[in-house]
Each structure stands twice: as C-alpha cells, then as structure tokens.
C-alpha cells in the first residue's frame with residue numbers, strides 16, 4: 001500500500017496565508033486499476049493563482065497546484081514507467097493519474113518530452129505555464145514593435161522576467177519594476193533589461209518620467225493597484241496594456257488604487273485581461289519558441305528552489321511576499 005503526504009485546505013485565508021490554514025496529513029492510496037498510473041512528485045509549483053483562487057476552493061480537500069512527477073507504476077501504456085509527467089495533481093507526494101485526470105486548460109496533464117540537458121523543473125516555469133503566459137500574454141495582446149518602450153511589473157518573477165527578455169528579443173526598450181535592488185541587479189546585469197525601478201524605495205512616477213521621457217507603449221501588468229495606475233498615466237497615445245494578474249490585491253481585495261479611466265480615455269489605451277488557457281492552439285508554439293531561445297542562449301531562466309515537500313507552505317508564503325527571484329519551486 002502506497003502512502004501519500006497531502007496538504008489539506010482547512011481554513012480560508014485571511015490576509016497572508018498562515019501555517020494552520022493547511023494541514024499536512026498522510027493518506028493511503030488504493031491499488032491501481034486498469035488505465036491508471038502511480039506518480040511521485042519530483043518538483044512542485046507554488047504560484048500566486050493559488051492565493052487568488054483560494055476563496056473559491058472547497059475546504060477539507062487537497063490544496064491545488066501543478067507538479068512534475070515521475071511515473072512509478074503503470075496500467076496505462078500512455079504513461080510509461082520512468083517517464084516524467086506534469087499536471088494539476090495538487091499538493092501531494094503521490095497521486096493516481098488516468099486519462100480522466102484533465103487539469104486546467106492552461107495546465108493540462110501530459111508526459112514531458114525529453115528536456116535534454118535542461119532541468120525538468122522548467123516544465124513548471126520557463127517551459128511551462130509561466131513561460132507560455134509570458135510569450136502569449138505579451139505578444140498576442142501588446143503586439144510590440146521594435147524600438148517601442150515596454151514596462152513590466154512583477155519583473156523579477158516567473159512570468160515578468162520572461163516577458164522582459166522576450167521584449168528585448170523583439171528589439172524593445174525594457175523597464176522592469178520589482179521589489180528589491182538584488183532583483184534589479186539581476187534584471188539589468190544578467191537579463192539586459194535597460195532599466196529597473198524598485199517600487200519599495202523609489203517614486204515610480206518620477207523614475208518612469210526620468211527613464212522613459214519618450215513615454216511607454218506597452219505595459220505588461222502582473223501586479224495591479226497603484227503601480228499600474230502610475231504606469232498607465234505615463235503611457236503614450238494608443239498604448240497597449242496586457243493584464244496578467246493583480247498580485248498587489250491577492251491578500252487584500254479591498255486594496256484601492258487611483259482611477260485609471262482618465263489615462264484610458266485621454267491616451268486612448270487598449271487594455272485586455274487574459275487567462276493563458278484561451279490560446280490552447282498556440283501553447284505548443286510558445287513552448288517551442290521559448291525552448292529555442294533558451295537553447296540559443298537568448299532566454300535565461302532562474303529558479304528559487306525550496307528543499308522538501310514539508311516546506312511547501314513556507315515556499316508559498318515567502319513567494320507571496322517576494323522572496324523568489326525567477327520561478328519559485330519546491331523539490332520534493
């Protein structure tokens with residue numbers, strides 16, 4: 001009999017998640033039936049959407065999340081033993097997976113292709129949903145042109161750093177906004193962003209006016225709130241805004257920001273929100289292009305790895321407070 005460790009969602013979050021909101025338990029898994037396979041988590045993802053979706057989740061069920069797992073036993077020829085698989089299996093060390101384990105549109109269940117020398121954890125980051133989100137959410141909505149000025153908030157996170165790098169590949173001037181000087185140094189020195197603004201220590205409005213006197217053409221918004229209103233007020237006429245997320249409000253939905261309609265109307269901006277799953281047919285193209293850029297050395301990746309399944313909660317809470325540079329993952 002195989003035992004799985006599982007984090008159960010016990011209490012709805014009030015502000016920043018607290019350790020007692022989730023409980024780590026052990027669960028016995030039943031024997032495999034035909035069509036099923038047993039998988040063991042190797043890397044698990046911690047992401048902002050887990051906090052954003054939490055109010056809609058049922059208590060006393062396993063907490064949601066994607067992982068890369070290895071297939072340990074199989075009664076389904078589509079899932080060969082020894083292969084890696086990714087899917088929304090939740091915060092658990094062992095899972096039983098079958099053809100019916102569908103996952104979310106943007107995070108489907110699939111056996112991983114061979115990653116060659118690249119780490120398989122990239123299936124949760126640069127070569128997974130964050131990478132697809134960066135590629136599709138930025139290129140499809142912002143339609144950037146060479147020479148344009150692009151601002152990215154949440155710039156040192158999983159999605160944001162990749163958006164900025166793609167904007168550089170497309171010939172844009174890129175300004176990243178993030179929460180520490182260490183993050184800024186990585187963005188400018190390693191990823192070749194043109195400029196960085198630390199929203200915790202700098203006046204974002206003054207910094208944007210100084211760093212982008214020509215005005216901003218595209219804004220990729222990961223954070224929402226006042227930072228985003230300030231960026232919109234510094235945009236050029238007919239600027240494009242891709243709204244990916246609003247992490248500044250995930251722990252407190254009553255967070256307020258100044259009105260955005262003045263900028264929207266006065267500058268005739270186009271703002272569009274998206275969920276990556278909408279581009280199902282383009283997901284493979286995004287994966288292939290990101291992989292090609294990584295192999296060519298044009299796209300870099302970084303991960304903040306927390307060791308140990310038991311530390312999932314800590315990794316999650318720390319990511320929400322900005323402890324990660326690049327993608328936050330947990331090594332089981």
Ligand SMILES: NC(=O)c1ccc[n+]([C@@H]2O[C@H](COP(=O)([O-])OP(=O)(O)OC[C@H]3O[C@@H](n4cnc5c(N)ncnc54)[C@H](OP(=O)(O)O)[C@@H]3O)[C@@H](O)[C@H]2O)c1
Nearest residue numbers: 048157158159178179222223245246247248274275276322
């Ligand atoms: N629409 C979609 O389909 C889709 C898909 C994936 C992700 N997303 C969204 O994309 C955004 C980024 O996700 P990710 O996975 O790449 O996470 P991430 O950026 O790797 O991690 C979250 C980061 O948010 C920043 N943050 C936390 N509180 C903040 C605040 N009050 N104001 C500004 N920044 C704050 C922190 O960095 P600092 O140190 O800079 O504060 C933290 O590192 C999230 O909003 C997420 O919900 C959307």
